[in-house]
Structures are given as C-alpha cells and as structure tokens.
Amino acid sequence: MHGTKEKSERFGQSASDMASKAADQAKETGSNVLGAVKDTVQNVTSSAADMANKAAGQFRDTAKEWAGSAEDAAMSAANNVRQAAGYAADKVGDWGGEFSSVIRRNPIPAAFIALGVGYLLAMACRRDSA
Secondary structure, rough: HHHHHHHHHHHHHHHHHHHHHHHHHHHHHHHHHHHHHHHHHHHHHHHHHHHHHHHHHHHHHHHHHHHHHHHHHHHHHHHHHHHHHHHHHHHHHHHHHHHHHHHHHHHHHHHHHHHHHHHHHHHHHHHHHH
C-alpha cells in the first residue's frame, strides 16, 4: 500500500502543479487582456479628444469666415448709403440752384406766389386755432 500512497501523493502534487500553472496562465492572460483594454480606452479617448479639437478648430474657422462675410456686407451697405446720400445731396443742391435761378429770372411772379402761399398758410393756422 505504500506504493499507492506515493502514487496518490505524486498525482496530488502533479494536480497541484497543474492548477498552479493554470492559475498563473489565467493571471497572465487576465493581465494581458487588462493591458489591451487600457490601451484601447486610451486610444479611443485620444481619438475623441483629437476629433473634438479638430471640430472646434473648424468651428472657429467657419465663425471667422462668417464674421468676415458679415463685415464685408456691412462695409458694402455703408458704401451704398454714402453713395445714395451723396446723390441725394447733389440733387437737392441742383434743385436749390434751379429754384434760385427761376426766382432771379422772374422776381415779380415769384413774389406774388410767395404772398399767396403765405396767405394760405396764415388761413390754415387761423382755422386750426379757432
């Protein structure tokens, strides 16, 4: 029976060694998987940060372009208003000059017209007061 006991002890030792090796392999495999997961998470995080930075840069560029376009449109509108004001001032000046010329050429009819307009204004103001 002594031989059977030795065989059992050797079998038990062999099983214990195999279990220990399996545990070590499982531990190593788990460590490798954990390392791979950490690397993957870091890569995904880095990629997401890069994409966010790229999107922010594109947004800044687009905003600058829009601001530039708005500034150009405002400048164009301001130039158009200046041109229109200049044209209107020229026309008013032309009409004023023409009106003065007509009065100088026809002073008596101009005086009668002025008296008539004054009389009509006075009558209109009187009716409003009464």
